[in-house]
Amino acid sequence: MKLKTLLLLSTISLALFIAITIISSRLPSPIPESAVAGKLVWQRHNCISCHTLFGNGGYDADDLTNITTKRALSYLIDYLVQPPVMRPNNYTHHPALDEVDAENLVNYLEFVDTIPTLGWPPQEEDAEKDL
Amino acid sequence: MKLFEYFGFTGKVNQLMAPKQQFIAQKISRRYCVFAISLFSLQGIVALLGAVDLVIPDLPSPIPFEYGRAIHLGLSTFWPLIGTMGMIYFFITAELNREIYSPRLARWQFWIVILFCLLILGSLALRIGNGREFLEGMPIFYVGICLALALASYNLIQTLLTDKRNITPAAATMTVGMTFLLLLLLPNTLTYTNPIADEATKFWVVHLWEEMAFELTSAGFIATFYVVSGLASRAQIEKWLYLEASLAVIGGLYGTGHHYYWIGFPAVWLILGSLLSLVEVVPVGLLVHMTYKGLKHKKIRSNREKLTLWLLLSSVFYHITGASLLGLIITVPWVNLYMHGTFFTSGHAHLALFGSLGFVVLAGCYYVLSQGSEPTLKGYKGGVLAVILLNSGLIAMSSALMVAGLMQAYFWRILGMDFMEVRLSLNPYLILRVLGGMVFTLGDLLLSWHIYRTWRTTNAK
Ligand code: HEM
Ligand code: HEM
Numbered sequence: 001m002k003l004k005t006l007l008l009l010s011t012i013s014l015a016l017f018i019a020i021t022i023i024s025s026r027l028p029s030p031i032p033e034s035a036v037a038g039k040l041v042w043q044r045h046n047c048i049s050c051h052t053l054f055g056n057g058g059y060d061a062d063d064l065t066n067i068t069t070k071r072a073l074s075y076l077i078d079y080l081v082q083p084p085v086m087r088p089n090n091y092t093h094h095p096a097l098d099e100v101d102a103e104n105l106v107n108y109l110e111f112v113d114t115i116p117t118l119g120w121p122p123q124e125e126d127a128e129k130d131l
Numbered sequence: 132m133k134l135f136e137y138f139g140f141t142g143k144v145n146q147l148m149a150p151k152q153q154f155i156a157q158k159i160s161r162r163y164c165v166f167a168i169s170l171f172s173l174q175g176i177v178a179l180l181g182a183v184d185l186v187i188p189d190l191p192s193p194i195p196f197e198y199g200r201a202i203h204l205g206l207s208t209f210w211p212l213i214g215t216m217g218m219i220y221f222f223i224t225a226e227l228n229r230e231i232y233s234p235r236l237a238r239w240q241f242w243i244v245i246l247f248c249l250l251i252l253g254s255l256a257l258r259i260g261n262g263r264e265f266l267e268g269m270p271i272f273y274v275g276i277c278l279a280l281a282l283a284s285y286n287l288i289q290t291l292l293t294d295k296r297n298i299t300p301a302a303a304t305m306t307v308g309m310t311f312l313l314l315l316l317l318p319n320t321l322t323y324t325n326p327i328a329d330e331a332t333k334f335w336v337v338h339l340w341e342e343m344a345f346e347l348t349s350a351g352f353i354a355t356f357y358v359v360s361g362l363a364s365r366a367q368i369e370k371w372l373y374l375e376a377s378l379a380v381i382g383g384l385y386g387t388g389h390h391y392y393w394i395g396f397p398a399v400w401l402i403l404g405s406l407l408s409l410v411e412v413v414p415v416g417l418l419v420h421m422t423y424k425g426l427k428h429k430k431i432r433s434n435r436e437k438l439t440l441w442l443l444l445s446s447v448f449y450h451i452t453g454a455s456l457l458g459l460i461i462t463v464p465w466v467n468l469y470m471h472g473t474f475f476t477s478g479h480a481h482l483a484l485f486g487s488l489g490f491v492v493l494a495g496c497y498y499v500l501s502q503g504s505e506p507t508l509k510g511y512k513g514g515v516l517a518v519i520l521l522n523s524g525l526i527a528m529s530s531a532l533m534v535a536g537l538m539q540a541y542f543w544r545i546l547g548m549d550f551m552e553v554r555l556s557l558n559p560y561l562i563l564r565v566l567g568g569m570v571f572t573l574g575d576l577l578l579s580w581h582i583y584r585t586w587r588t589t590n591a592k
Contacts, residue, residue, distance in 0.1 A: 001373035003303050010307060010380045014314070017384045024396045025328040036324045043262030049197035054330060054394040055472030057264055058200060060185065062550040063472055087551055089188040112326060118401070120393035122468050123547045 031111055038108025041101045053112060055120065063121060068110045076109070077102045144510025144581060145588040147503065154224040156231040157502070161586070162241055163217025164496035168582050170210035170248075171493070175575035178203050182565045186558055194256055201255045201267035207484055208265065208340065209248045211492045212276075212312070215348050216244065216283055218495035219305045221502075222355040223290065226302045232289035240282040247275030263329065265337045266319055273320045280313035300372035301354040307376065308347030315339045327395040334390040341488060342411060343383025347376055349491045353418065353443065356498065360436050362425030371421065375414045382410030389462045393471065401464045408462045412455045422447055434511040439498045441518045446490035453482025453529065469544050474557070475536025478529040486525060493578065500586045510581065517578035524571025531563035 042048070048057040051064050067076065080102040083094035097105060181199045184190050192199070220237055224230060231237060251268030254260065260267045287306040291298050315335040323329035354372055357363040388404020422444070431437050457479045461470050470476065497514075506514060535557045542553045 001377065003298060003300070003373065006303070006307065006373050006377050006380075009377050010311075013381050013384050017387070021331050021387075021391075022328075024391070024400065025325060025331055027325055027327060027395075031324055031326075039324065039326065043260075046197045046201060046258075046260055046262045046267065048262055048264045049200045049267075052472045053326070056330065056333075056390075056394070057472075058197075059472070059474055059477060060196070060554070088555055091189050115327065115395040117393045117395060118398055120468055120471065122544050 028114055034104050034107040035111040038104035041105045045095055064109055066113050068113045073106055076106045143507055145504045145506055145585050154230050155234040156220040156224045159234055159237045160217040160221035160499055163213050164499045165586055167210045167214030167496055168579050170206055172576055172579035174206040175572035179568045179572050182568045186561050198255050198258050202252055204265050205251055211488050214492040214496045218352050221499045222352050223302050223305055226299050226355050232286050236282050236286045240279045244279035247272045263333055270320050277316050284310045284313050300369050301351040304347050304372055304376045305351030308344045311344035330394045334387055338387050338390050345488050346379045350375055352495050357425055361429050363421055371417055375417050378410055379414045382407055386411045392467055405462050405464055415450050415455050434506045435501050438514045439494050442490050442494035445522055446487050449482050449486025453486045469540045473536040473539040474532045478532035482529045497582055500582055504589045514581050517574045520570055520574025524567050524574055527567030528564050531560045535560035
């Protein structure tokens with residue numbers, strides 16, 4: 001095999017790969033402003049280090065992809081604004097957000113919940129809404 | 132104390148050999164390698180603290196877990212990156228037997244990559260970041276890393292073009308790998324509002340750097356090492372290398388599909404990802420075949436080459452087991468459905484990222500820094516002990532994670548128990564992980580110490 005072949009194969013494969021990745025990235029519906037703001041809150045506080053979205057992230061707290069089907073929005077906002085002590089700690093609280101950030105963040109999670117994930121996660125918790 | 136001396140913690144561990152004529156690029160490559168080794172020893176310590184933080188409630192720490200983890204992940208790509216940059220300059224001059232295009236650019240590149248790497252780690256320690264897993268630093272700093280990669284790619288391409296008729300497959304493969312590192316990081320300096328696109332692009336570094344670009348740079352280095360140490364003939368290598376590289380590119384690119392299963396991508400990726408991941412494994416087979424044949428025919432005498440080989444063989448071992456076999460198992464969509472997002476993935480991540488890539492970079496850095504010297508018997512023993520500690524620690528740590536992951540999959544995913552309840556019941560395994568991590572860090576520090584002293588010896592001449 002020749003170097004030319006490697007370069008040609010690499011270029012074509014990369015171009016095609018990028019193209020189908022872009023096509024595959026289409027959202028089911030446009031993302032609302034507040035969800036975009038919420039995404040930035042998510043990133044600013046580095047939530048991904050402990051939680052996962054779509055199963056990617058840290059392993060120390062629950063996956064939040066479908067959290068808004070499991071919990072009421074008002075519960076989630078309260079949780080973030082007045083964070084409780086995290087199990088198994090006795091003092092350490094969950095990081096806190098202000099009211100606006102918390103609302104945007106929950107809007108973002110609500111949007112994430114609408115993204116179809118081909119049947120993952122395999123088993124939803126018995127989904128009675130905890131209020 | 133006797134034991135200390137026996138394994139060469141103290142006393143003379145290296146002796147100088149007749150100095151070889153060195154290219155300027157090879158001198159410059161030494162600082163990359165020393166810096167990479169320093170970051171590696173830092174990583175062992177940061178990692179251990181992070182792992183301890185997970186099992187002791189309310190542990191006070193100046194850097195909270197979420198930023199400590201980010202630093203750990205940053206380090207896990209930075210030291211292999213910086214080590215690779217050094218190794219490539221060293222081995223490309225060895226391959227081509229001439230100077231690189233511009234040693235000056237290589238010096239600039241060094242300061243740029245160090246500066247931005249430290250900026251990312253420092254800002255994360257101050258809790259400033261961008262919250263994308265593996266790329267937690269501010270996007271602007273990754274532009275700096277891209278700049279360093281652009282200088283590297285330019286320098287390497289120009290080096291090849293200076294004498295077009297004498298481009299060897301190993302030199303070309305390393306150059307293509309470096310260029311891919313740049314191309315794949317670039318899109319990650321942008322900000323995405325679309326969460327699906329954001330997630331997909333992230334894997335161009337998380338997956339494609341590790342399983343494609345670094346595969347190419349490592350393949351080039353391994354090929355050169357096999358030729359100079361007589362493990363394989365040049366003709367043999369030249370026959371296989373481009374084929375190996377092409378398979379790595381195609382398998383690597385479309386194998387990204389195994390990270391695209393559940394992020395909102397269409398179902399066709401389940402098929403693409405699982406089938407093309409099979410292709411990823413073929414180059415590993417070729418590598419193993421080459422290594423096996425080489426070892427059968429040739430006895431290596433030099434302790435320096437032997438120590439390098441121990442590090443390389445460790446890498447080959449995890450390439451087969453932790454990366455390929457384990458990787459293939461969790462690539463099967465029905466398995467991935469349950470294992471995804473559990474500690475099982477973490478077990479694979481450590482075995483593959485450190486096991487296959489990390490060990491290669493350590494082998495390269497050691498070889499580069501020990502050029503012109505030979506370890507004493509004591510020094511050699513110490514090095515081997517470090518390799519044994521690293522391997523035992525890694526295996527203990529990853530096995531504990533994998534057992535934890537299996538339990539998580541069963542109790543949380545299959546039985547549908549509450550996440551936190553399951554997580555708390557896994558503490559014994561996470562403590563085992565800490566113990567494995569301790570052994571690992573011990574090996575890490577011992578090896579770094581040895582390499583550091585080798586560097587001092589060879590610097591002196
Ligand atoms: C040198 C080779 C390899 C390295 C460095 C590597 C590294 C990694 C890392 C760091 C992750 C974790 C990503 C995360 O936490 O989000 C991962 C996940 C994964 N790897 Fe590998 N890997 C290698 C080889 C392979 C191979 C050969 C395969 C399959 C043939 C494979 C299949 C997978 C799969 C399916 C996942 C996703 C698990 C999940 O999140 O569900 N890996 N790998
Ligand atoms: C002393 C040895 C080490 C220990 C104790 C350790 C510990 C950890 C911990 C605690 C996490 C966070 C997991 C979580 O969120 O729960 C992690 C993640 C990670 N580490 Fe390490 N680590 C070690 C060495 C390494 C090395 C040498 C590398 C690669 C060069 C590496 C690569 C990674 C990667 C890719 C992740 C992210 C994927 C995952 O969460 O598993 N680690 N490690």
